[in-house]
Amino acid sequence: MKLDYKQTYPAEPARVVELLRNEDFISDVARHAGATEHRVEVRADATLLSMRMPVPEKLTKFVGETIQLNQTFRFTDPGPDGVAHGTVDVDVPGMPVDVDARGVLRPEGDRTIGHYTGDVKVKIPLIGKKVEAQVEPFIREAFDGIERRAADWLTR
Template sequence: MATRIVHELKYDAPLADVAAMLADPAFRNEVCVDQRATKHSVSIEGVQGDPMKVQIAYSQPTDRVPGFAKKFVGSETDIVQSETWPSPEHGDIHVTIPGKPGELVGTAVLTEKDGVTTETVTLDITVRIPLIAGKIEALIGKIFGSAMRAENRTGVAWLAR
């Protein structure tokens, strides 16, 4: 069984501008910094519609992780986020936590209405640890929700420049 999270990120900008932002390595680097990544690397190949492939590898401190989860995540967690964008409006997302029994799989969909673009991120979180999988999935959902809010704040500031 998986836990599903859905986040809507709103940008006061046309879809083309938001898609260009998501394709910019400088933006992706800034998001990593704003998400408190202790180290990170960003790789973007191709262009949207080509398809564009994004890979972000980063490490997050776990100082805010509850005690019950510390023994599973350690003092820092490595995360690898891979995205494939066959079009500017749709991206497939796969997030792994190397060495840990879990993953996030889903999509990012961009829609525009009246010059405002909404990025809807839907992720299914799966953790394969008997008995406490649901608690860990909920925790990961909370952490990724916080990460999405940080990305949204970074994007709003980016587009306002």
């Protein structure tokens, strides 16, 4: 299933990239997402968020009550044009689910437009497409949560 999300951040791309590399911000995102536990690791090339999340009731028969999600954010510093490129990958250990998104953070006036495109793949014979359709709103909410928390942090 294809992903195509747009977000607006109230700051220039350099500040957005800096935020995505901020351990406290990523922890805040996890807490506001409802993670029952989480761990953040900021590396030179990536920010990793590992969290255990409650699963929406309609998915529990497929995956159980909670699910482990590992998100990896990789963004370059903005180039001379102010644009930053990156990826957001989501891994669900022990499950045949892959989420790979490419991101572009583009300046627009005093704000940034984030555009994320990619794929959600559920590799379960016969029902994979059905599960993808049920997982996609969960992924969309995760992206929306990042946007909401970033708006709060960037306007402090």
